[in-house]
Amino acid sequence: MRLLADLQISPRTVAHLRTLGHDVLRATDLLPATATDEAIVASAIRERRVILTQDLDFTSIVALSGRAEPSIVSIRLTSPRVSAVNAVLEQTLPALESALRAGALVTIEDSRVRTRSLPVV
Numbered sequence: 001m002r003l004l005a006d007l008q009i010s011p012r013t014v015a016h017l018r019t020l021g022h023d024v025l026r027a028t029d030l031l032p033a034t035a036t037d038e039a040i041v042a043s044a045i046r047e048r049r050v051i052l053t054q055d056l057d058f059t060s061i062v063a064l065s066g067r068a069e070p071s072i073v074s075i076r077l078t079s080p081r082v083s084a085v086n087a088v089l090e091q092t093l094p095a096l097e098s099a100l101r102a103g104a105l106v107t108i109e110d111s112r113v114r115t116r117s118l119p120v121v
Contacts, residue, residue: 001097004044004070006053007033009085016086025049037061044070050100052089058107063120064102068103071118074110 005014012056017024027035028034028045037057044051050071051058065084075085092113096106103118 001093001100002047002049003052003073004030004040004047004049005059006040006051006055008054009052009075010082012082013085013089016082017089017093020090020093024052041070049065062118063105066119066121068118071100071104071106073100073106073108076107078110 003022005024005036007025007027010028013028014024014026027034027043029112030047031039035043037055038061039059040051047091050073052073052075054075054076055072056121059074059100060072062072073093075088077084077088081111088108092108096104096113099117100106103116105116105118107114
């Protein structure tokens with residue numbers, strides 16, 4: 001899967017996802033560290049990447065835009081430990097691939113995964 005990790009995603013998580021075969025870039029690989037969320041969304045669309053984030057702003061930006069892209073994976077876990085985030089992503093991303101390719105807002109929580117198709121109407 002082609003992912004664009006926001007700055008809040010640990011470089012160790014990015015490295016872990018790469019070992020699993022995902023094509024992952026950090027936002028700073030494409031944009032300055034001061035880039036706005038809107039610029040990151042535009043970059044994800046251009047690069048055809050799913051945004052991986054812990055920031056709820058991305059979900060709002062995409063939902064309110066009426067667009068069908070980019071897909072967003074928002075991580076909302078109680079434990080910020082990299083090992084916990086990595087384990088959850090390793091388990092859930094394969095099952096989400098089809099929805100994310102079609103356009104979706106996904107929220108991964110401790111006890112559930114919520115998926116909403118894009119565009120949000």
